[in-house]
Each structure stands twice: as structure tokens, then as C-alpha cells.
């Protein structure tokens with residue numbers, strides 16, 4: 072599946088809510104501007120009030136003014152002139168700066184959003200950004216901001232969306248984001264963050280976490296299953312280990328799990344089949360072994376299933392091919408040796424599929440007998456193959472007590488949808 076560097080449009084409810092929030096900010100801003108304009112017209116008749124327009128309207132805008140000027144001072148390239156009009160105290164008129172009535176005092180206008188997406192701006196984030204205490208949205212997608220995030224960002228207690236994607240931020244995972252009590256949408260993809268993930272990332276109430284295309288490595292904490300997110304995109308990092316059984320704890324929330332090229336190994340746990348809200352499941356380009364769990368037949372909302380480029384074996388179960396919402400089933404570059412029932416003719420179900428480079432005797436473009444034999448002569452035992460790999464997903468936190476036990480047998484037969 073594609074990993075766009077701009078904000079994803081692929082998750083619905085959450086983004087819809089966020090869009091509404093964004094729009095409400097924009098509308099508030101328009102209203103604010105409208106009010107300013109109306110006042111301005113009225114003020115023609117009251118020249119004694121006119122001069123207030125060039126001074127900050129309140130102390131919070133004054134703080135924002137200090138913050139934005141400090142920021143402008145550490146911007147070294149702005150080819151689209153986004154910050155050219157960041158002059159003077161009327162911060163609500165700055166390009167990319169959005170004002171709205173304050174949450175605690177609707178008569179007071181504050182800077183509620185900053186959107187410099189696709190600005191191609193080069194510079195740093197100064198410590199003075201901590202003065203933007205009323206900020207709800209900070210969107211800096213596709214710029215050339217570099218360095219690390221200032222600790223003072225922890226002052227942004229109302230920040231709801233933070234999009235730093237496609238910049239040049241470096242250093243360890245920016246732990247300061249974990250101190251933001253209102254944060255729901257965290258997007259740090261396409262940067263150069265490195266090292267391990269903090270344990271606390273998964274017990275924050277984030278709705279969406281995008282970490283893909285960084286240099287994160289070493290381990291995903293075992294409390295992974297505690298996340299409340301509906302979208303987790305971790306692709307193109309070097310985490311390693313197995314998908315933990317504790318993933319079952321995400322059943323009430325998880326809709327998209329994208330773990331392309333994250334050095335996953337081991338077998339897919341049966342528990343994946345109990346993530347009944349899942350629409351997208353992509354674990355392609357990993358080192359996953361063993362069979363497709365029959366439990367995947369329980370994923371009745373699943374639309375996109377990508378298992379390609381792993382070392383998976385066994386049969387492609389009919390229950391998966393009969394999933395009522397399946398649109399695209401990609402399982403090429405594995406070692407599957409049999410397609411059960413309707414799996415042999417996914418075209419008849421209008422499911423886009425790719426079954427190339429497996430060991431399917433009746434199908435074209437398969438692996439050689441030699442290749443297939445080499446893998447199939449050494450079947451994996453998923454129960455033996457314990458998930459405790461160095462620095463991996465499956466670590467001690469996930470075991471025993473906290474994990475509900477799940478039946479190993481296949482879930483009830485799911486009736487195929489009518490063509």
C-alpha cells in the first residue's frame with residue numbers, strides 16, 4: 072500500500088472529526104477576519120480607536136507575536152515567501168497562522184492553528200514556540216525543518232494535531248510529544264528519528280500514530296496492545312521481533328495496521344483475526360513464517376490484505392478469500408502451496424489479487440520446485456517458535472496474565488457475499 076508523505080486521507084472517522092475541528096478553526100478565523108473588517112469599516116467614524124489596530128489585541132497574541140518573530144529569525148530559507156508577511160503585531164494576518172476565540176474566554180482571540188504544509192521552509196523550531204500555549208493544530212508537513220523539537224513544546228497543552236512529517240528532524244524519538252495531554256494525531260513520518268520507541272507511546276490516547284520512514288529500531292514496547300489508536304503506520308523502520316499476541320487488545324479500535332518492511336519475524340498470531348474492525352492489514356516485506364491463521368476469516372471489514380514478500384507457507388484459506396469486503400489480496404513472494412476453494416479464482420469474486428512467486432502448482436509465474444522444496448521440507452512450528460527475539464515486539468510484558476486466551480480453532484464459517 073502507498074505511504075504518502077502528506078497527511079493520509081485513508082482513515083475516516085478520526086480524520087473527519089479532525090477536519091471538522093480544522094474547518095471550525097478556519098471558519099472561526101474567517102469570522103475573526105470578517106469581524107476585523109467590519110470593525111474597521113465602523114472605525115472610519117471613530118478615528119480615536121483606529122490606532123489600536125496596530126497594537127496586539129491581547130497579551131496572548133502578544134506572546135504569539137514574540138514566538139513567531141523568534142521563529143522567523145531561525146528560518147533560513149523560505150522559497151514560497153510564506154513568512155514574508157510575518158511582520159508587525161497582527162499575527163492573525165500572517166500566512167499560515169490561524170486565530171480563533173480562546174477556549175476559556177470566547178471574547179479573547181488567540182493563535183489556534185499554524186499550517187505551513189508544503190512550505191519547503193528550512194530552519195529550526197525555537198524554544199519560544201512554547202509561548203504558543205493556545206495552539207490546537209501544528210502542521211509542518213513537507214518542509215526542511217531540522218534539529219530536534221524544543222522541550223518547551225510541552226507547554227502546548229491544547230495541541231490536538233501535530234504533523235511534522237517529511238522534514239529533517241533527527242535524534243531520538245521526540246518524547247516531548249508524550250507530555251501533550253490533548254494530542255490525538257501524531258505524524259512524524261519521513262524524518263530521521265532513530266533509536267527505540269518509548270513505552271509510554273502506547274498508553275497515550277492517540278487516535279492515529281504515523282511513524283513510517285524513520286530510523287527507529289531496537290524494539291516496540293510490549294504494551295503495544297494498550298494503544299487506543301485506530302491507525303498505526305510503522306512501515307520502513309527496523310523494529311524486528313514478532314507481532315505480539317497482545318495485539319488482540321486493540322480489537323475495539325484498530326482499523327489500519329501497516330507494518331511494511333519493519334523486520335517482523337515469527338508467525339502471525341491467531342489474535343490478528345480478532346481485530347474485527349480492521350480494514351487494512353499490511354505486513355509485506357518482512358520475514359514472517361508459517362501459515363495464514365484461519366482466524367483471519369473473522370475480519371469481516373477487511374478491504375486490503377497484503378502478506379507479500381515474506382516466507383509464509385501452507386494453504387491460502389477459503390475463509391479469507393470469502394471475506395465480504397475484501398478488495399485486494401496480495402500474497403505474492405511467499406511459499407504457499409495450495410489455494411483453497413474460491414481462492415483459486417479470485418477474479419470471479421472481483422478481488423484484485425497477486426499470487427505470483429509462490430509454490431502453487433496450477434498457477435503461472437511460480438517459484439521453482441527446488442526453491443519450494445527447500446522451504447517446505449522444513450516446516451515451522453509456530454508454537455515452538457517462541458516470540459522472544461532480541462529487541463523485538465514479543466517481550467516479557469506481553470505474556471501471560473494480561474493477554475486473554477483465544478481459541479486456536481477456526482472461527483465460525485462466514486457466509487460469502489453474493490456476487
Ligand SMILES: *[C@@H]1O[C@H](CO)[C@@H](O)[C@H](O)[C@H]1NC(C)=O
Nearest residue numbers: 072073353377399400401423
Ligand atoms: C493491491 O495491493 C497491492 C499491495 O498493497 C498494491 O501494490 C496494488 O496496487 C493494489 N492494487 C489495486 C488495484 O489497488
Ligand SMILES: *[C@@H]1O[C@H](CO)[C@@H](O)[C@H](O)[C@H]1NC(C)=O
Nearest residue numbers: 149150151152153154155156
Ligand atoms: C518571494 O519574494 C522574493 C523577493 O521579494 C521574490 O523575488 C520571489 O519571486 C518571491 N517568490 C514567490 C514564490 O513568490
Ligand SMILES: *[C@@H]1O[C@H](CO)[C@@H](O)[C@H](O)[C@H]1NC(C)=O
Nearest residue numbers: 104107108111124125161164
Ligand atoms: C489584516 O487583514 C485584514 C483583511 O485582509 C485587513 O483588513 C486588515 O487591515 C489587516 N490588518 C493589519 C493590521 O494589517
Ligand SMILES: *[C@@H]1O[C@H](CO)[C@@H](O)[C@H](O)[C@H]1NC(C)=O
Nearest residue numbers: 198199200201202204223226
Ligand atoms: C507557557 O505558556 C504560558 C502562557 O499560558 C506562558 O506564560 C509561559 O511563558 C509559557 N512557557 C514557556 C516555557 O514557553
Ligand SMILES: *[C@@H]1O[C@H](CO)[C@@H](O)[C@H](O)[C@H]1NC(C)=O
Nearest residue numbers: 270271272273274275294468
Ligand atoms: C504507561 O505504561 C508504562 C508501563 O506499562 C508505565 O510505566 C507508565 O507509567 C504508563 N504511563 C501512563 C501515562 O499511564
Ligand SMILES: *[C@@H]1O[C@H](CO)[C@@H](O)[C@H](O)[C@H]1NC(C)=O
Nearest residue numbers: 285286307308309332333356
Ligand atoms: C526497508 O527499510 C529500510 C530502512 O529500514 C530501507 O533501507 C529499505 O529500502 C526498505 N525496503 C523496501 C523494500 O522498501
Ligand SMILES: *[C@@H]1O[C@H](CO)[C@@H](O)[C@H](O)[C@H]1NC(C)=O
Nearest residue numbers: 415416417418419420421490
Ligand atoms: C473463474 O470464474 C469465472 C466466472 O466466475 C469463469 O469465467 C472462469 O473460467 C473461472 N476461471 C477458472 C480458472 O476457473
Ligand SMILES: *[C@@H]1O[C@H](CO)[C@@H](O)[C@H](O)[C@H]1NC(C)=O
Nearest residue numbers: 293459462463465466467468
Ligand atoms: C524476559 O524474561 C527473561 C526470563 O525471565 C529474562 O531473562 C529477560 O531479561 C527478560 N527480558 C526483558 C526484556 O525483560
